[in-house]
Amino acid sequence: MFDVEERKNYFMALGRINNRNIKDTIDSISNIDGLIINSYWLKSGSIVMEGYFHHNKLQEFSNIILSQIVQAKNINKILLRPVKSIYANIRNSCQNFKNIVISIKYDEFNNARVAQLLKNTDTIAQLIDNYPVNNKFRIILYSNDDLTKYDGINIISREDGIYTTKIEDDFLAILGKKTFESRISWQYSFIYEKMGRIYASFLIPDYRAREYIDMIIASQMEIKRMDLVTIENYSNINEN
Incomplete structure (x- = not known):
């Protein structure tokens, strides 16, 4: 039932x-x-x-x-x-998606190890988990550089530049817990560094995207830092 x-x-x-x-x-x-x-x-x-x-x-x-x-x-x-490519999967989906992109200042992202890795190498991270386990998320790292010199890195394919590790960040953990309680999940999520900020991109089903924005704002309110996160983008991906 x-x-x-x-x-x-x-x-x-x-x-x-x-x-x-x-x-x-x-x-x-x-x-x-x-x-x-x-x-x-x-x-x-x-x-x-x-x-x-x-x-x-x-x-x-x-x-x-x-x-x-x-x-x-x-x-x-x-x-x-x-x-198929991620883009092809999204374009061929019968469901419409919104791309929500947020950014955090580099030095305010809690996981210094991963932040440094993203800044100093040609790497993009993809979240595996929608929700944190013990405040940590598993991530895949796609890189054109050898990441084995960094601590806590597991090799999936050195030849293809694919690795995994875990990250811990207070804001992402709070956001993940709130979205879990509301049963909101993203289709894909990526993390990368650009111009001194850490960006996180979430592809959310269109009909729940506004709720996700509300969760982002509520997460900032919970940690009493309304200036912590900047919403950089809110746009359609594959509107039919």
């Missing part, structure tokens, strides 16, 4: 996954280093997961899937295919 709540532009249905095997399957797949789950949805009584990972993680993914099929038999269908 679901609790259904009517909102301004949509209905929200909340329900708990009571099947432990299904939850374990989702957790096992989600915990593969560098794997990003784009979306979950319900279709004909099944939970559909869509995501992507580097081919170096294919064996780990296959082992988890095989284990779950043998033990729980709760996976009905698997489709593996080359990933």
